[in-house]
Amino acid sequence: MQRANSKFGLMTTAIHAGETPDPTTGASAPPLHMSSTFVTDQVAGFSAHNLEDDGNFLYARWGNPTVQMLEQKMAALEGVEDCICLASGMAAATAIFLTFLSAGDHAVISDVSYAGVAELARDTLPRFGINISLVDMSDLAAVAAALRPNTKLVHTESPVNPIGRLTDLAAVSKLAHDAGALVSCDATFASPLGQKSAALGIDLIMHSVTKYVGGHGDAVGGAVAGRKALISQIRGESAIHHGGVMSPFNAWLVARGLSLLPMRMRAHQSGAQAISEWLEAQPQVTRVIYPGLTSHPQYDLAQNQMSNTSGMVSFQVGDATIGRKIAQQMIDRLEIVHYAVSLGHHRSLIFWMETQGLMDSSFRLSGTQLESYRSYAGDGVFRMSVGLEDPEDLIRDLSGALS
Numbered sequence: 001m002q003r004a005n006s007k008f009g010l011m012t013t014a015i016h017a018g019e020t021p022d023p024t025t026g027a028s029a030p031p032l033h034m035s036s037t038f039v040t041d042q043v044a045g046f047s048a049h050n051l052e053d054d055g056n057f058l059y060a061r062w063g064n065p066t067v068q069m070l071e072q073k074m075a076a077l078e079g080v081e082d083c084i085c086l087a088s089g090m091a092a093a094t095a096i097f098l099t100f101l102s103a104g105d106h107a108v109i110s111d112v113s114y115a116g117v118a119e120l121a122r123d124t125l126p127r128f129g130i131n132i133s134l135v136d137m138s139d140l141a142a143v144a145a146a147l148r149p150n151t152k153l154v155h156t157e158s159p160v161n162p163i164g165r166l167t168d169l170a171a172v173s174k175l176a177h178d179a180g181a182l183v184s185c186d187a188t189f190a191s192p193l194g195q196k197s198a199a200l201g202i203d204l205i206m207h208s209v210t211k212y213v214g215g216h217g218d219a220v221g222g223a224v225a226g227r228k229a230l231i232s233q234i235r236g237e238s239a240i241h242h243g244g245v246m247s248p249f250n251a252w253l254v255a256r257g258l259s260l261l262p263m264r265m266r267a268h269q270s271g272a273q274a275i276s277e278w279l280e281a282q283p284q285v286t287r288v289i290y291p292g293l294t295s296h297p298q299y300d301l302a303q304n305q306m307s308n309t310s311g312m313v314s315f316q317v318g319d320a321t322i323g324r325k326i327a328q329q330m331i332d333r334l335e336i337v338h339y340a341v342s343l344g345h346h347r348s349l350i351f352w353m354e355t356q357g358l359m360d361s362s363f364r365l366s367g368t369q370l371e372s373y374r375s376y377a378g379d380g381v382f383r384m385s386v387g388l389e390d391p392e393d394l395i396r397d398l399s400g401a402l403s
């Protein structure tokens with residue numbers, strides 16, 4: 001089973017896409033091909049310009065069968081033609097920016113994003129002569145106003161790290177396409193099951209597969225999914241020339257995790273719903289942001305756009321002094337939840353993200369953009385990635401650290 005096929009459900013697709021029993025051994029489970037080069041019976045060129053769709057394997061920077069298995073699973077789940085897996089989520093973001101933007105081009109980029117992507121956009125792209133506008137993607141008038149004749153890419157992230165604000169993906173895609181730009185979305189928080197990004201118009205769907213897709217906190221990787229012509233362009237530039245390819249071992253681990261993604265996402269969602277409702281009832285907690293709560297400022301958009309509201313909950317406990325104190329209590333007292341960055345794993349993780357620190361280091365916002373951020377985050381948020389432990393145990397653990 002190679003490609004997305006509407007005949008199959010999500011679990012069947014996650015388990016079987018990209019896999020075939022080994023023709024020589026009959027092995028039912030997918031093999032791990034730790035091979036950097038491949039014996040060929042063709043006298044062919046060795047250049048990115050000789051890259052042929054569905055050609056034979058040649059060298060692992062072009063493609064590797066185990067990595068390709070994961071790429072086919074991702075493409076099938078996203079309902080698109082193709083996918084490329086790279087060394088990390090940051091390699092995937094870099095691939096999108098450096099493949100589709102050149103000196104003199106303009107890009108509209110979400111004013112809030114994963115911090116690494118924020119710094120890449122602000123610090124690196126201008127060095128290469130790429131102009132950027134940072135825009136609150138929940139403000140459609142601001143997106144429209146930022147578009148220019150030389151805008152080549154609109155990059156958003158939904159839900160956005162670390163505040164859980166959403167982008168209306170269909171509306172932003174339409175604005176971008178009417179202006180002749182490609183639109184990319186970092187869908188890491190949503191996972192491939194959280195929203196039908198391609199059907200909503202997204203051309204380039206990006207994931208840090210380190211998070212929900214792998215789901216076990218053991219392998220770092222990234223992916224970009226989309227139309228074959230766009231993914232081939234990324235393969236030529238970012239894999240073959242920039243070289244940030246995924247190791248076959250990581251692909252094998254991530255594919256094993258991905259096989260159970262539909263089951264895991266259902267459990268992440270129900271655990272996060274229970275925990276966010278419990279948090280809303282706690283006197284120490286001043287604000288909870290979760291797309292599954294009716295109190296989320298974009299609850300209606302979440303209902304329309306998201307098929308799974310995922311496991312990322314953000315909450316406030318008061319000003320920065322109180323936040324820092326509770327963070328220390330968490331470090332000292334939590335028994336189950338790990339006080340650590342990252343997300344999407346079966347283990348629950350929590351981390352305090354102070355607004356002023358993030359503004360200074362990464363986002364550097366002012367005016368209405370800072371106001372919008374603070375309306376979600378106040379002086380800072382605890383970003384909790386609700387794992388797959390029993391919700392009652394997580395609630396008991398949090399309760400002991402909050403009081």
Ligand SMILES: *Cc1c(COP(=O)(O)O)cnc(C)c1O
Pocket residue numbers: 088089090091114116117157161186188189208209210211220221222343
């Ligand atoms: C983690 C993350 C990234 C970066 O991914 P790495 O695999 O750590 O390089 C990018 N975007 C989002 C939303 C993330 O959570």
